[in-house]
Amino acid sequence: MTPESPDTVEDLDIAPEETAPVGRVTLWEGDPGTLPLNVRRTLVALLRGPYLSQRRDSVLWATLLAHTDVIRAHLGDLLLQLEIDADSEVAFTRNLRPDPDFDQPVPSVLRTAPLSFIDSALLLHLRHLLLQATAQQERAVVGRDEIAAHMSAYLTSSGHDEAQFAKRLAASLERMRKWSLLVDTDTADRWEISSVLALVLTAEEITGIEQEYQRLREAAADGTQPALTEVEEETA
Incomplete structure (x- = not known):
């Protein structure tokens, strides 16, 4: 949320023309665009990523809600899919997944980041903490020491020694x-887990990661160390 942003959506002073159906708007002479400035700013925020939230910018969030169809259509022209969670008040974009019967190639717009074994284990832990806190209607806040204590259980399966593991965990x-899946708090080395994490990892991806962990545990029991696979997750 920017310093000049209102505290709540109710505090917004949105001009009547911004809540009306959007026609062509020219911001300056020769402007090739067609949308009001705040709608364009919302599109830019979604494209920059990693997500847009009411908490971070209530003005752009209100604009998104007022012009969802227009924004969704413009993102669709870029082969992007808009995801909105009204309860968590967050939104982000994914690469558009066309109908299975569509027989033409559709390029991926968003770059992907390969997730290491440690990344994947950490994401699953953070997601569990987030869902637990959400169920209790609390903020999900976690510290570096708590994370390190939990992640130490994966040291053997990771294939790294203790020093390497600590270094890779810090990088993760x-x-x-x-x-912005971990958001800084006023206390050093303590972060709030972003609510968007509950939306980013799909049930299919979680199942795939858990199956990988099972494979590693079985391999460790047999005294072998298989090659680690990686999961790719979209990032803006």
Whole structure:
């Protein structure tokens, strides 16, 4: 949320023309665009990612709700799919997944980030903490030491020694911060888990990660260490 943004949607002063059906709007002479400025800003925020939320910018969130159909259509022209969770008040984009009967190639617009074994284990843990806190109607806040204690259970399966594991875990935490899945708090090394995480990992992806962990546990019991596979997750 920007410093000048209102605290709540109710505090917004949205001009009548911004809630009316959107026609062509020219912002300056020779402007090739067609949309009001706030609608364009909302599109840019969604494209930049990793997500848009009411908490981070209530003005753009209100604009998204007022012009969802227009924004969804413009993203569709870019082969992107808009995902909105009204309860969590977050929105983000995915690569458009066409109908299975569509027989032409559709390029991926959003780049993908390969998730290592440690990334995947960390994401699953954070998602579990988030769902647990949400059920209790609390903020999901976690510290570095708590994460390290939980993740130590994966040391053997990771294929790294203790020093390597600690280094890779620290790098993974930085990636979560970069993707705004972990949001800084006023306390050093304590972060709030973003509610968008519950939406980003699909049930299919979670099942795939859990099956991978089972494969690693079975391999460890047999005294072998298989190659780790990686899961790819879309990032803006």
